[in-house]
Amino acid sequence: ILNVEQSPQSLHVQEGDSTNFTCSFPSSNFYALHWYRWETAKSPEALFVMTLNGDEKKKGRISATLNTKEGYSYLYIKGSQPEDSATYLCALNRDDKIIFGKGTRLHILP
Amino acid sequence: DAGVTQSPTHLIKTRGQHVTLRCSPISGHKSVSWYQQVLGQGPQFIFQYYEKEERGRGNFPDRFSARQFPNYSSELNVNALLLGDSALYLCASSLGLAGVDTQYFGPGTRLTVL
Numbered sequence: 001i002l003n004v005e006q007s008p009q010s011l012h013v014q015e016g017d018s019t020n021f022t023c024s025f026p027s028s029n030f031y032a033l034h035w036y037r038w039e040t041a042k043s044p045e046a047l048f049v050m051t052l053n054g055d056e057k058k059k060g061r062i063s064a065t066l067n068t069k070e071g072y073s074y075l076y077i078k079g080s081q082p083e084d085s086a087t088y089l090c091a092l093n094r095d096d097k098i099i100f101g102k103g104t105r106l107h108i109l110p
Numbered sequence: 111d112a113g114v115t116q117s118p119t120h121l122i123k124t125r126g127q128h129v130t131l132r133c134s135p136i137s138g139h140k141s142v143s144w145y146q147q148v149l150g151q152g153p154q155f156i157f158q159y160y161e162k163e164e165r166g167r168g169n170f171p172d173r174f175s176a177r178q179f180p181n182y183s184s185e186l187n188v189n190a191l192l193l194g195d196s197a198l199y200l201c202a203s204s205l206g207l208a209g210v211d212t213q214y215f216g217p218g219t220r221l222t223v224l
Contacts, residue, residue, distance in 0.1 A: 004152075032210050043114075043215040044153070044200070051210070089152055093209025096166030098143065100152030 002026060002094050006101035013080045014109050020076040021104040023090035027071035031093045035064055035075055038103070039086040047075075047088075080108045112136070114203050114216035122222045123191050131186040131219045135203030141165075142184040143208045144176055145200040147218075153200055158208050159184055165207060188221075196223045 005024040013019045023033070035047040048057040053068040061078045077084055087103040115134045123129050135142050141160040145153035155168035159178035173189045182203075188195055198220050202213040 034213070043217050044202075046212045046214065049210070049212055091152075096158065096209070097168055098145075098155045098158070098166070098208055098213075100145075100154070102150070102152045 002092065002097070002099050004090060004092050004099050004101040006088075006090060006104050008104060009102065010105040010107070012107045012109055013077075015080055015082060017080055018076065018078045019080060019106070020074050021088065021106075023073045023075070023101055025071050025073075025090075025092050027069055029094060030068040030071075033066060033073050034091045034093075034098075035073070036089040036091065037086045038089060044089065077106075080106075082108050082110065084108050114201060114214050116199075116201050116216040116219050118219060119217070120220045120222075122224065124224050125191055125193060127191050127223075129188050129191060129221060131188075131199050131201075131221070133184045133186070133201030133203075133216060135182050135184070135201075136214055139203035139205055139214075140182055141204045141206060141208050141211070142178055142182065143202045143204075143213065144184070144186045145202065146170075147198045147200055148196075156186065160207055166209075191223045193223050196221060 032051045036044040038044040050066040055066040066073045085108045089103045091100040143158040144156040147153045157176040158166040162178045176186045178184045198218045200218045201216045204211040
């Protein structure tokens with residue numbers, strides 16, 4: 001069974017601070033990793049699709065890195081803003097299945 | 111352009127009944143995937159359909175079935191509903207296979223089984 005683990009489960013960050021969290025997965029047979037942001041009462045929104053070891057992607061204040069050999073990806077948020085409050089999900093493609101982690105719930109404190 | 115649409119928004123059923131959920135992908139997208147999401151968990155993969163063929167199936171019982179139509183819209187069917195089927199059902203579409211291409215999610219159908 002493929003397990004995609006995300007940590008921490010929940011995170012409180014002061015507005016203006018930077019933060020990061022982790023997605024871990026078995027490194028064998030890696031194909032692609034996705035990051036999503038899911039705000040309350042909205043649909044999950046795709047942030048990044050990453051396929052290559054060493055990949056780095058950036059979208060505004062959010063960036064992500066990928067290490068397929070050791071089986072992890074980091075998501076970074078620089079200068080957190082209230083609109084960053086959401087659940088951040090990662091998902092892995094394996095054997096024609098898309099496996100999601102449980103997510104990291106990010107709360108931005110004013 | 112319209113995003114992914116799902117119907118109905120909410121649904122209440124009783125145990126043993128059957129339910130059909132519908133999804134219309136973004137125009138031009140050929141893949142539709144279905145997910146079940148319960149509180150505290152990430153979305154659980156149910157099916158992916160690409161070009162009207164099943165391309166992936168999650169660990170769900172045979173009570174769950176789906177199909178994709180020539181216009182790429184999709185239906186998810188659940189028979190003999192159980193209380194544990196109560197969840198948010200999400201549909202996502204992508205240009206190509208969901209594992210590689212960006213997925214765009216619909217607003218979901220909230221199913222309550224009494």
